[in-house]
Amino acid sequence: MAASSLLRSVLLAPSHSDLSSSSSHRFKVSFRFSNVLHFSLLKVWFWIWWKILFGSSENRVFSNASCDLKSKGSQSSIFGASIQCDSLVFSNASFDLKSKGLQSSIFGASIQCDSLVLQNCNARGIQPIKATATEIPLPTQKSRSTGKTRVGINGFGRIGRLVLRVATSRDDIDVVAINDPFIDAKYMAYMFKYDSTHGPFKGTIKILDDSTLEINGKQVNVVSKRDPAEIPWSDFGADYVIESSGVFTTVEKASSHLKGGAKKVIISAPSADAPMFVVGVNEKTYSPKMDIVSNASCTTNCLAPLAKVVHEEFGIVEGLMTTAVGKVLPELNGKLTGMAFRVPTPNVSVVDLTCRIKKNASYEDVKAAIKLASEGPLKGILGYTEEDVVSNDFVGDSRSSIFDAKAGIALSASFLKLVSWYDNEWGYSNRVLDLIEHMSLVGARN
Known part of the structure; x- marks a missing residue:
């Protein structure tokens, strides 16, 4: 109330009777005081709105719009895994992970890094890396046994x-x-x-x-x-x-x-x-009593994983293909026959499996089953691609069989044509050593 009265008295124009020889000086003093008061009221107005908008100082942290979390472990919703770090700093919608080890579900492996900076993380989502037809060379394989x-x-x-x-x-x-x-x-x-x-x-x-x-x-x-x-x-x-x-x-x-x-x-x-074995298909039937074994052919190593998935999910009644797959999958013995052609390519071949299945299914269902197996129990043995590929794209691929989803077709709900690629040299050589490792482990256990 006092402030309001004071404001009115200051802002009122002086009367005509007060305009004497000293009236000019009094008016200047009054004018300066009015400016000071206006500025004070303006500060009060800003302070009131600041309290309304941002609340008390106990609930906010000011440090150039950034915060520093000194943490031993932080759960990341982006990577879906625990991030072990010494410092996690967010500044201007970016963050720096100074991490000892980062387990990423996107990369599928432990990433050793000193610094990983992801900018504008709130503006875009992180998408999984699209698999290419040619497999990235695998790191040195670690032994599961006690020695070499x-x-x-x-x-x-x-x-x-x-x-x-x-x-x-x-x-x-x-x-x-x-x-x-x-x-x-x-x-x-x-x-x-x-x-x-x-x-x-x-x-x-x-x-x-x-x-x-x-x-x-x-x-x-x-x-x-x-x-x-x-x-x-x-x-x-x-x-x-x-x-x-x-x-x-x-x-x-x-x-x-x-x-x-x-x-x-x-x-x-x-x-x-x-006895013939295909890693990923029937190697578990190996017995330490077997001294002489066969790693089968490169073609059998390509066909068997594919036929295994299709047969287990949908049942193969009969099919057209060339290989001794019946010795690897006895339940298919006598059901698969066919022929092979020699073509003028230095490396990489393809399996063309045409078969009739017992359980009716769409081509999409068959693709889904093969993809699931390639990401699960047959990972590293059976591959899956939906890209436009040619034979040279698979040179140096260590997998036994890479299913080409775009090359196949369903002639009906029970009649399918499936195509799968394989590096008949590199992939097969990897399986030879995989079989030896398996035999060594079985021998050590017995």
Whole structure:
């Protein structure tokens, strides 16, 4: 009330009788006081609105519109996992994660990083990385066993050389010796180093002498024996021998390696009488009593995972395809027949499976079942792509079979045409070593 009266008295114009010789001075003083009061009232007005809009100072933090959370662990809704960090700073709608380890459901692996900055995170969502047809090279495979499995290779052709390349990127396999009666150490080194399909070897290879190579700092013995029984595998400590010459493909012939001290022999080709295994399909039926086994053919390794999924989900009544898949999936024995064509491509092949299924289903249903399997129990063995791909896109792909969703078609609810790609060299070589690792683990448990 006093302030209001004072304001009215100040703002009232002076009367005519007060305009004397000193009236001019009094008017100036009055005018200055009025300005000061206006400014004070303006500050009060701003203060009242500030309290209304932003509340008390206890509920707000001012630091250039940013906050610093000193945290040992923070749950991220973006990555869907716990983020272990020392400092989490948000500033201008961006944040910096100084993390020891970040588990991301998008990348599917632990990401070691010092700093990861995501700007404008509230303006866009993070989308999963779209899978490409050609698989990104896998990191060095970690062994599930207690030590390395010592392996020998007989026959240094395409599969023999690529098995050795794959082995150099794994920590569970140690190739200790190579036998080939037609190639000396110098030519072995040359053929191993240069490959027109898969490119030059990324590691190092040296010729120490006529009987020794050094690959990535590890010595590999070189032998040149025609008779497998004369190869001294036990002298090199080779427990498992990969028979990749293409000559000794029966149990009787492959057993010659056992005379030289080998404990197990894996034939890298179909066999007329040896048990055949496809990793991801029937390797669990392996018994430690089996000394000679076959890794089947590269075609069987492509077809079997695909046929397994389709048969388990929808039931295959009969189909047209070429391979001995009946030995891997006995329930399909006699149901799949067909033919194969040789085409002028240096690498990569394709399976064309035409089959009649028991349970009616749309092509979308079949695609969904295959995709689910490729992301679950058959991950790393069976792949899935919906991209426009050609054979060269799969060179160097370590999976056994990559289903091409766009290439297939459903002729009816019970008649399907399915197409799946595979690198018949690189993918198959990976499975040979996977089978050896499985055999080694089973042997260790027993």
